[in-house]
Ligand code: SF4
């Protein structure tokens with residue numbers, strides 16, 4: 001793969017010596033993607049190009065790369081960045097253990113329970129005091145290869161500002177007014193589509209030592225919304241909610257707080273099965289443990305270090321038995337050959353494991369990503385297939401499937417869910433009202 005890109009550029013230069021560097025780069029992106037998607041020899045693709053005029057060459061390649069959308073959508077929706085695939089940036093999927101080599105902490109955390117626990121749990125780690133995370137980041141330049149080694153570094157800090165805030169959502173969509181409780185940064189599950197790999201600027205896992213300061217009813221004020229009876233907030237945006245719970249024991253404080261504040265729904269959003277602490281604490285119906293789920297094929301191919309679907313569903317069943325509500329997020333729904341059967345099976349598995357009356361909500365969102373994430377994914381997960389589909393630039397700078405494809409995905413999943421439950425609330429994440437309506441979703445309480 002690493003040599004292929006150079007070879008593609010050289011072959012294009014040989015065939016079209018009169019094209020400038022930018023034109024050659026753009027064509028090399030198309031040849032690279034066609035070759036990967038069709039498992040075709042790039043030499044053969046280039047040899048068969050019959051045109052010599054640049055626009056005609058580009059159009060013939062675009063038509064082959066985007067057979068469903070070429071001629072249907074504006075040409076500037078095709079995102080064709082240059083290719084820089086670097087072997088050093090490949091994700092490390094072998095080492096699944098978490099035992100940080102370096103633990104960086106700020107002076108103000110040394111009396112916290114979390115700092116003391118970490119000292120006991122990781123006696124062989126090197127502890128190093130830092131002035132602040134910000135100053136550390138100024139002095140240590142972030143890189144994707146550093147990000148790949150993030151499980152070696154743990155940062156313990158006191159969070160000052162970013163603990164509770166509205167979900168960032170995106171422009172021109174029906175926003176569900178969710179709010180986020182930020183219990184850390186960084187995750188170990190290595191999902192190929194993870195937005196954190198293009199967002200996180202820290203080569204490490206960051207855990208706040210002062211969450212109790214923020215579990216205060218004057219500071220947590222989620223807004224009401226059109227979808228649910230209670231305002232909703234939850235963790236799991238910038239890290240998995242439960243992945244580190246055996247280390248942090250954050251659930252002790254969170255569950256205790258929301259058991260006393262039953263007028264708010266709190267959600268632990270996770271792919272983990274790290275639920276022992278939750279089970280000991282016992283739940284309450286306003287506390288929702290929710291799992292991101294996918295078809296088994298997509299879990300196998302993309303959620304490299306996360307628990308299997310069956311294990312997530314077993315954990316969900318135990319949480320129901322312990323008094324929690326549960327939720328499920330089909331996010332991201334990925335288009336591939338056989339997607340209908342794959343997602344139908346997951347929906348059936350959910351309802352075979354869990355009685356629908358305990359399911360507080362199911363959300364659905366299709367694969368989307370900031371455009372810049374494409375290059376990060378193709379470097380970290382060279383063999384990914386999620387980028388092979390037709391992902392197009394949208395109004396908000398994100399890559400998404402074309403609208404009619406998204407609508408068919410949503411309609412199909414909604415129909416399958418409704419065959420198993422008439423009542424479970426189902427909503428779309430990051431979609432505009434037209435797509436809600438065309439997918440036959442209702443958005444009023
Ligand atoms: S629709 Fe999705 S992204 Fe938007 S606020 Fe709700 S949860 Fe957040």
Ligand code: SF4
Nearest residue numbers: 187189190191194271
């Ligand atoms: S579980 Fe979520 S946060 Fe963790 S790697 Fe996967 S997508 Fe990213």
